[in-house]
Amino acid sequence: MESSAEDYAAFEEKVKRTAYFDNMSPQVTESVIRSALDQFAIVKSVKFIPNNIGPNSLPQSALVELDSAKKVKQVIAMMKQYPFMMSGMPRPVRASASVMEMFDDRPIKPNRRMKCCWLDQTDPYFEVAMELKFVTRKHSAEITKMHELLLKEEEKLATQQAETLKVHYKKFRMIEGIMTDKTAHTLARKYNLAVADE
């Protein structure tokens, strides 16, 4: 099902106009993305990438098509500068430029010729190929392990931040408490200090 050169070129244009967002919460929906990005650019389409393989706790990712490649670059630059929150804090959303391989409905490259061949035991390269298979399997195991490690890191960071947040919250509650029941003011009078009334 080869596509024409024009179709392929048009698709390439589309890829340039599309930004890849990940580290999104599972609660993020298309409307959320649209309303979030509408402030920066016109959103043409949103496509969520399903997570078929991989751990369940992986964050969501999506491909968002904007109206021009320039806008995409601007959005990505902005997101790098300021952390952008979507449906939850404080983990920000990450944006990057999309590539062809991110689209599973991409057209076939025109004039592409695929070749393959079977190697039997009699072939001189057979042993090498079997070794290669082993190496590839090892690599995929490493990749899986990497995923796991990174996820663990993230969880660690999250729990650490949760602790920090609790402490901060307690602190602010306390401050609020003493301000409302005028304990601060009483103390201030005793120490001859001014209390800012904010």
Place this chain on the structure above:
Amino acid sequence: MKAEDKRNPKPSETELKRADFVFKCTFNVDRLAIDDKFPDKVDGIEVEKFFNKKVDKKTSNNLHLETNNTSKSLKIKIKKRASENVKDKDEVRDEVKAETAPSNVLRCKVKDEVRISENFSPKINLRTSENFKDEVKTKTAPSDILRYKDEVGISENVSPKINMRTSENFKDEVKTKTAPSDILHYKVIEKDEVRMSENVSPKIRTSENFKDEAKYEVKTKTAPSDILHCKVKDNARTCENISPKRLLDSHSFKRRKIIEENSIVGQNNITQKKEDFDEKEELRQDKSVKPNRRVIEVTERPNSPWKERLQKAQESDTLVLLSNLDPSYTSYEVEDLVWHTLKEKVEARMIESSPTSNTYYGRALIIFRTKDAAENAISELNRRCLILEGGRVVIARKGTVTDPAKQNTLTGHLSINRAARHKQSREMRDAVSTSHCSQPNTIEYAMAMEWTKHYYKSEACWEALREVEPISLPMNLPQSC
């Protein structure tokens, strides 16, 4: 039939009154002359068959009704159809084989349906009639069926009458061991019934042709009840008049419609064909009869979503994960690849690459047709080596997909458990966190910065992994391969 003829059983008073037509004379097609006397054999069919039938007690009413009627118009129809009838016979004869398998029965039906409808490929019909065969579960005795039909038979709906009658006639056929020559005779009787029901000739043709097949089916050793069932359903299809009360037929009819719809959809020019068929039906429609038709719009059949199919495939062990593919392959190319190398037709989807995974190895999820096919593929790819361009060796293993149960929140999204919620004002409680850029003077900014640091770190890790990995066979794929 000719009342005065000695050979003809006398009709009762009521039957005479109810009869629309009474036979007067015959028209000899050969000599092109009107004849008063009814010959002993018409085209090889004994004259008794034309006369009023000696009937069962139970079916007396209906049978008499039908057999009382012949007319000139009927004969003219015979004349018109003479050549066709001959052709029918030959065709049907050709189709009949010596075996008694039900599939042969169905095959005859198939060919005829093809002629009738001209819009369906025989394959489809075979499938549909086979489905019917499946539906025929009860092996009721022929008499039971007849009884059933009796009860239902007298309704406003015209064609079910035909259905009923054909089955009755068929039953008669079952009793007598009819020779091929009887085909024409039964055609005539069919015409009787049809004539009585005031239907236009194309309909006759269809039901007649079924009668042809019926003949040969008698010879095969299928249970008569089965054939009856099938026949009824076929007639139902061509006539397309089913009253919903008929449990036996309507259910199968609907099923058939749906089955046809599904099978039709697989073809090109689907809607166009369906329109043709509908048009034909319109043409055939007699103005005096209001058929209850349920026209189905043949749109693209609903495909279950990919995720569901993946789940099903995993449960049935037909899911395979191929890795070390070229990441620039598309899903179609992978399907083609599997077709050429493993000779299997599959469904494939390339897994999208992401910055958090290795982009060198392309992976795809393949759904095979059967469990055996999947296992064979895996063992084959493990035993031998499939080399792609660039020296990649394809690896296969059993695919597993993640449980679709989604998580509610993301790791890293924090929320404060506000115990004193009721103290807050309503606005505060209703406030929802909107998407925004975090400002540097907030706590969340600091935390967000920590996360950003984490992101950069993970990206660096992946980069490092990527540098180590690319290894491939030190050979180029020779042209001869």
